[in-house]
Amino acid sequence: MSMKRTSVLLLILLSFYFSSGNCGKVLVWPTEYSHWMNMKTILDELVRRGHEVIVLTSSASILVDPSKPSTIKFEVYPTSLSKDVFEALFMKQIKRWIYDLPKYNFLSYFSHVQEISWNYYERIRHLCKDVVSNKKLMAKLQESKFDVVLADAISPCGRPTTLSETMGKAEMWLIRTYWDFDFPRPFLPNVDFIGGHHCKPAKPLPKEMEDFVQSSGGNGVVVFSLGSMVSDLTEERANVIASALAQIPQKVLWRFDGKKPHTLGPNTKLYKWLPQNDLLGHPKTKAFITHGGNNGIYEAIYHGVPMVGIPLFADQADNIVRMKTKGAAVAVDFSTMSSTDLLNALKTVINDPIYKENAMKLSRIHQDQPIKPLDRALFWIEFVMRHRGAKHLRAAAHDLTWFQYHSLDVIGFLLACVVTVIFIITKCCLFCFQKFTKPGKKGKRD
């Protein structure tokens, strides 16, 4: 459940009036970490096009940071949680998923995933309550007359409602996948697939990093990151990984913020932060070791880089399976892998040309679209503002009750007709039978 919903990025709800001119007022309900990094690309472009963007965020926000210089405006609401407590709560659940979950058996695994999800939604509910019960803030928002609400569907907040009701109310759904990553399936006209909208051509690397990359010669480099939420590992796992990396001829750039593993080879450099998109777009990059987050996978697809997937939590295993099925990745299991497993996986994606070919095929498909994903995202947000919605794209099925949707009312009526007709015919037959057979019986009795 949680896995499917992580892929859904945004839902757009129509709000008030479209301001004068071509510029509108956008209210944003974001989600932390990679979801925010992904959404920010759209918000920056909205601001660049002259729209006013106001992000609703709590005083405990982590990456959604109002103190950083930005052209985006922030409306910070107070919450009883502190930033440190909020971050610690997140990290506790993530570590539980990564280190504890693999120990459970099939059945208790899912009950623990459910518990972690409930923990997450309890926190979202807490934040949501701090917004909707804040009368001063709500009055201010209502007075602001926004043209559109851009909300990350993984953190629902609002009026009391259901997921199904929210889905029906959204004017437009922007999904952060495309058919390079996803498998073809039916969808409705008010859904657009904007996966990889944050990707762009690589910029030059910082001087020191470029020198390190160039020092790899013909062997090239491997880029390694486990995403915005995991920069640290247990000593044991870190050493298993470092030892595998030490055995490849490539140079390795590893985003890592923990204790330096003692098995670290001279070919591997640790960084607290990596310009991931620029590195993946570098001609010397041979492979990408990734946890399988949507952002990183799309940067690899965009630049055509084969992957070694070490999925950690949420939808990551699901994402890596997709890349594996499309022949652009090899997966290893984080909790059970040995140095040899990781080494073999790396050797495979680097030395077997089919992985690079498949990654390049995905890249060509991704880059050959009628218009770019970011422009499509912007088009639909502006469309909803321009036309005060996108009603012509909305399936009428949303207005049906569940029994109408499954035609149970029609089937019920037809069944009632059939039953009535059978009843009437039976009654008639019985009546006739009794009428015409009684005299005969009487005769016999006489």
Added chain:
Amino acid sequence: MSMKRTSVLLLILLSFYFSSGNCGKVLVWPTEYSHWMNMKTILDELVRRGHEVIVLTSSASILVDPSKPSTIKFEVYPTSLSKDVFEALFMKQIKRWIYDLPKYNFLSYFSHVQEISWNYYERIRHLCKDVVSNKKLMAKLQESKFDVVLADAISPCGRPTTLSETMGKAEMWLIRTYWDFDFPRPFLPNVDFIGGHHCKPAKPLPKEMEDFVQSSGGNGVVVFSLGSMVSDLTEERANVIASALAQIPQKVLWRFDGKKPHTLGPNTKLYKWLPQNDLLGHPKTKAFITHGGNNGIYEAIYHGVPMVGIPLFADQADNIVRMKTKGAAVAVDFSTMSSTDLLNALKTVINDPIYKENAMKLSRIHQDQPIKPLDRALFWIEFVMRHRGAKHLRAAAHDLTWFQYHSLDVIGFLLACVVTVIFIITKCCLFCFQKFTKPGKKGKRD
């Protein structure tokens, strides 16, 4: 059946190699009349972009006319039918649909529609046989190494096949509707909606016609056409129509090639041909009287002109119902309408501002798309050539058998498991029951 399929315009099948450079070789399997007029817009644009377009057409072709000057190339195959006979066969069935069908009751109506459809498909089969059994032609086509086949799905021709198989083989489906005309429903990623791709801003009218339009003053004009297949009517129906037109203050431009009706008013001018798109885009045009063909309806949507629909055959009644539901048209019944009915319908769409408002709303939706329908059609045709298909957009469901598609194999296996378990449990229980109850019974008997 026929109605649904008329809306489907094109199916693109991948063929051989993509030629050098960015230009490809396109083989076209067209359909006559309005379908050809609609498809020709795409072919002209393909030629303009440097592609080589070869249209496969019979020696009996009607509107697909190789003798007309064109940058499109034609490959004419001989057929035993003459052009006159071919046209007469078409016209006979059309007249039957328009004048005879309304006389039948509900049940025999559909059997007659089926007969007309079979008549049509018998003719298509005849033409198709003339192509596939022409060995010299087939060898020539195979040697030509086309990059793509562009086929009108209403006239299927090929390998022996089924509609379902053909649907699965098509790389891309281009449907000539959009959500201004159609109602939102789920669709697959290899389907694009290019309705109205033939529409463009109005060009100036011929001098004489412009003078007539201007002479209407503030009342404006009404444009009237029954499509590319019907330019003539019975005297009785023509007089009913002419008499209604004579009673409105607007000037009327009527595409009509029959005997001049004696009730024709001085405000109505008959033309053998009308520059329909240019007239509908003229600021003086107040309404469009149409049979409800897809091309005309889209020109009216594009320019935001309210309609009076007089549906005659095929999908026309269905199309008009859509425009009526969206509040941009009033429908009248061709076979039963009186002059007053038509007059009232005309007065309604011209004088009630809601019809113009709704037509303008459809126009705004139509014109506000991320890229124009014609550019999208061209993009996907070129995409199929560039990538030798569009496999990443193809649902895997096409490869399933009908029982796999409905999961009957899975359900069957699970049912078999349940039955086996029940059988074993029952047998065990019976065995135990017999084992433990026999001594007791024996004892009693003893």
